Amino acid sequence: MTVFQVVSLVLVSAGAFFLLVGSLGIVRLPDFYSRTHATGKSDTLGLMLALLGLAVHEGLGINSAKLLVAIVFVALTNPVGTHALTRAAYQSGLRPWFKGGPVPEDPTERNTEAEAGIDVPGEGER
């Protein structure tokens, strides 16, 4: 094994590890707004590391150039898509999760996860 193969294997394995962290975060975190951290940051980093490892494996050429284009595209668009989805959720009235109870500035509104749908009855959002 040459040193390039070792470096590419390490990079792809690190990318797979960060993708695993993102998957576990989507399942384990308590709220939609905290789950967006898993898919917005950890997934992007894992994808960039894995594609960079494949570019190292391919060597210098047209394939690694196209892989770098894919890396730049993903690094630009994945957080933008996550932010757009989060903005849509916030503007349609999804309340964030607070530890141990309802929202502090509005204690009358209930804040369990099952009731925080997109059609939360509320008059004063936005």
Add this chain to the structure above:
Amino acid sequence: MDRAFVVIAVALTIIIAIPSFRVIAGPTLFDRLLGAGAIGTKTLVLICLVGVMYGRLDMFIDITVAYAILNFIGNLAIAKYFTNPKTEDREGAS
């Protein structure tokens, strides 16, 4: 070397299968959309690894870029569709 990539690809299929729990059992609509987007994001790496296995990475990278563009456009369209339903209603009523 390629066998190691096969092992990573098999592990990646399990990693991709994990957010489908959030797609099925998500409490809100946006959790389901987030899980679907995460599955689409992780699939890019799997497509590239399949390309390395077949030895046709030049073709599979184009598929990867097209898949990334489709995923991004789909996410933006869905987010735009679900932004401000009350405002949309108000505009439609008036």
